[in-house]
Amino acid sequence: MQTKLRDFLLSLSRPQKIAVMLMADAIALPASLIAAFYLRLGDAGILQRYGISAPIIMALAAIPIFYLCGLYRNVVRYMDISMLRSTGFGLAVLAIGTYIACVLFNVPPPPRSTLLIYWFIAFSYVVTSRFGARHILRTPLRKHIVAPRVAIYGAGEAGFQLAVAMRTSHAYTPICFFDDDKRLANKHVGGLKVYALSRLSDIVRKYEVQQVILAIPSASPERRRTIVNHLSTLGIPVRTLPTMAEMVEGKVLESTIREVQVEDLLGRKPVPPRRDLFSKCVTGKSVLVTGAGGSIGSELCRQIESQKPTQLVLLDHSEYALYAIEHELRERFPATVLVAYMGNVCDNELVCRIVREHRVNTIYHAAAYKHVPLVENNMVAGIRNNVMGTWSVALAAAQNNVDTCVLVSTDKAVRPPNVMGASKRCAELIFQAFALRPNNRTVFSMVRFGNVLGSSGSVVPLFRNQIRRGGPMTVTHADVTRYFMLIPEAAQLVIQAGAMARGGEVFVLDMGEPVRIIDLARTMIQLSGLTEKGPGSPNGHIEIKVIGLRPGEKLYEELLIGGDTMASDHPRILCSREHYLTLGQLEPLLEALHTACRSGSSQAVRTALQKLVPEYTPYSLLSDRPATPMASEPATIPSREDRDASSAPSYKQNVVVGHPA
Known part of the structure; x- marks a missing residue:
């Protein structure tokens, strides 16, 4: 009826x-x-x-x-x-x-x-x-919906609103609350009983709870990580409401529930940007981003557009990546002048023409080949893109008196055992050498950071896909550790570094403690409601296999070569002054590297790289531990006044080292 x-x-x-x-x-x-x-x-x-x-x-x-x-x-x-x-x-x-x-x-x-x-x-x-x-x-309508039975962790205002929203939508069936506030134990909130944490396992089994949802948006990352690590032992999925920064107008809806992300568990608060630094080199400026379609480049474009530049120029060699970011930016920021160029940064004539025609004030150089094994097996292509492309960008900036030019570098440039890291250290040396030129009008600087969560080829998407396929999850070594940061953090760091730079500095982010990759894999298994399969648990769901270090891979990444660091204008960003080469010293070494690339000999390329980057030790000669720092103290970068008065070699504008034949 x-x-x-x-x-x-x-x-x-x-x-x-x-x-x-x-x-x-x-x-x-x-x-x-x-x-x-x-x-x-x-x-x-x-x-x-x-x-x-x-x-x-x-x-x-x-x-x-x-x-x-x-x-x-x-x-x-x-x-x-x-x-x-x-x-x-x-x-x-x-x-x-x-x-x-x-x-x-x-x-x-x-x-x-x-x-x-x-x-x-x-x-x-x-x-x-x-x-x-x-x-x-x-x-x-509920008869057609199999609603998962959930327990809500956190019996505060957010938890109460969440329970009400669940009952309205019927997408979930709320069973009870858990809260570590002893005053709420055995009380009722929104018609649901509140249990103490000591009864967590018993209640989950008794009421056949299928998920636990965190309703603690104001909790710190440290507290959130502790809670999730505790809940993950239950063997059921753990989901969460957004943090307070992500919530809109304080409203809690069932639709805002999301999976617990790995970034929730890193135990480090995101580093907020300083607004005055964030806008200094962007607002009202003509800005060029190379590698604009990549993970870092595309986020750089989004952050730059939010600061209202007069125009944004995109350069990328990938047609689809360039189309995707251009289409997104035109929809989100229709008022900004946007120009997209499809081409290679190694094409010095193209880069110079773009900088000259658009009167570029600021360049963010993010174009690079970054995957260690691929570059190791394709070292000539990697060096041409990472080294010769950087020379092309730096030369265009210097010839056209660009105000600011920032290189996106990597922690793999520190004592590199691989060609990719060595090529990025070469790129840093190029920017340092251009910063030392007498009467230089362009402020060159570098930003060095670790692994970026969610970027293409990073470990987190790889692990997610492996879990979806039922495993195994592959880890190269049980002791491998990495520093992690978020994509927005990386882009904001790059933009702020350009504002703080005086010339020739390397900026690094205080990234907290490194994370063991195998611990990351285990956490992701637990957050998926699964268990690890191993000798002690043969009935587990996902196996973790240690497959051995890949060619050129290090156990421990570092952010600094030497110990000469100082504070910057941002409390969480450090500034490092490291050893350098002048243009007169650098140019013949780059010419020798270019000659080695044309010869096609891997040994010749490695030998030329070692002359440029003495701390580069090919992986075949490495032990598990990173090499000791160089015995010599890193040179101190002189001030602009000292550079102008120095006898540094004159700039050879007619030499375009490394332009592809």
């Missing part, structure tokens, strides 16, 4: 549904007034004095008030308490207005208590009819 009534009501058009509500109200509201008289006086004597017209007039007066309150415009299935609040206020206005009108027009007013009783009966009718209809229209 209920299903037939629901189907009938849903089949009606919107005007027909309003007509049904009007007819029901036209019958119920006069009956409410008659009932009020009977309850007040015990008979219909006084009602006979007014006649049947009084209840009809009251009903006709109530209907337009309901319309003004929005009762007939509101969809019954999604009606909430705010609509009933306004309807109750409208009925009160009607009752008071009726009494005042009777007094003003010398009509014997009904007893005041009768009007109060009428308000209660009429309001009770509205609540019962609307919420009853909502129940009929929505309850049958």
